[in-house]
Amino acid sequence: MLNKSIFYLCVIIAGFILTGCSAPGPKFSGLQAVTPSTSELIIYRKSAVFASAQTMPVLIDGTRTGELYNGSFMQQEVAPGNHTIKVTTGMLGKSAEATVQLAAGQRKFMLFDYPTGVLANPFFVGITLTEHSEAEALIDLKELSSAKKVVADK
Numbered sequence: 001m002l003n004k005s006i007f008y009l010c011v012i013i014a015g016f017i018l019t020g021c022s023a024p025g026p027k028f029s030g031l032q033a034v035t036p037s038t039s040e041l042i043i044y045r046k047s048a049v050f051a052s053a054q055t056m057p058v059l060i061d062g063t064r065t066g067e068l069y070n071g072s073f074m075q076q077e078v079a080p081g082n083h084t085i086k087v088t089t090g091m092l093g094k095s096a097e098a099t100v101q102l103a104a105g106q107r108k109f110m111l112f113d114y115p116t117g118v119l120a121n122p123f124f125v126g127i128t129l130t131e132h133s134e135a136e137a138l139i140d141l142k143e144l145s146s147a148k149k150v151v152a153d154k
Contacts, residue, residue, distance in 0.1 A: 023069040023070075023071060023072035023073075023144070023145035023146060023147050023148075024069070024145075024146075024147075024148050025072075025145050025146025025147060025148070026145060026146055027144070027145050027146075028073060028141040028142055028143075028144050028145070028146070031107070031138075034105050034106065034107050035077070035105070036104060036105045037104055037105075038077050038078065038079065038080070038104070038105075039077070039078050039079065039080045039081075039102035039103065039104065039105070039106050039107065039108075040075060040076065040077055040078070040102075040106075040107040040108075041060065041075070041076045041078055041083065041085065041100070041102070041107075041108055041110065042073055042074070042075050042076075042107065042108070042109045042110070042137065042141070043058055043068065043073065043074050043076070043085060043087070043109075043110045043112060043129075044068070044072065044073035044074070044109070044110070044111055044112065044137070044140060044141060044144055045068040045069070045070065045071070045072055045073075045087075045111075045112045045113075045144075046071060046111070046113070046140060046143075046144070047070055047071030047143065047144075048070065048114075048116045049116065050114075050115075050116040050117070050120040051070070051089075051114070051120075051124075052070040053070070054070075054089070054090070055067040055068065055069050056068040056087050056088060056089055056112065057087070057088045058074055058085070058086070058087050058147075059085070059086040059087075059088070060076060060078065060083055060084070060085055060086075061083055061084055062084070062086075064150050065149060065150055066147055066148055066149040066150050067147060067148050067150075068087065068112060068147050069145075069147055069148070071143065071144050071145065072144055072145050072146065072147035073141055073144045073145075073146060073147060074146070074147040074149065075146075076149070078102065080102055080103055080104040080106070081101070081102065082099060082100070082101050082102075083099070083100055083102065084097065084098075084099050085097065085098050085099075085100065085110055085129060086129075087112045087127075087129055089114070089124040089127065090124075092122065092123055093122070093123050093124035093127075094123060094124045094125060094127055095127075096112060096127045096128055096129035097129060098110060098129040098130070098131070100131065107134070108131055109131065109132045109133070109134060109136075109137035110129055110130065110131055110132070111128075111129070111130055111131075111132050111137070111140070112127070112128075112129050113127065113128050113129075113130070114126065114127040114128075115127075
């Protein structure tokens with residue numbers, strides 16, 4: 001009887017963990033044209049078992065703009081020019097940073113990736129934030145859901 005109770009408790013806890021940190025938005029449904037006077041960044045994180053319950057804050061030019069959930073993406077309209085992107089992993093973990101140059105009407109895709117499996121570690125040593133082609137990104141994005149954006153107080 002006790003073993004059965006422990007099993008059901010573990011199933012319930014696992015259910016909360018797996019559903020509690022999924023991306024809140026809809027599944028990726030395709031791309032719209034970028035407004036000619038602006039640029040667009042799409043930052044994404046593939047689904048993985050390691051750190052599945054952890055959200056990763058995203059900063060663009062030092063301003064927190066959203067959070068990446070396990071298996072999520074974030075679209076952000078930005079002004080043309082140079083932009084610094086930073087994805088943080090928590091107090092003890094490393095951060096991944098990249099700088100991108102965007103022209104008016106241009107879109108770039110950035111993949112936030114970290115070691116999983118045997119190389120997974122709580123300090124996120126080995127994380128990367130790399131630019132991917134549209135073709136590569138579209139293959140990844142079809143499995144992802146929209147992440148949460150931070151709304152600035154006015």
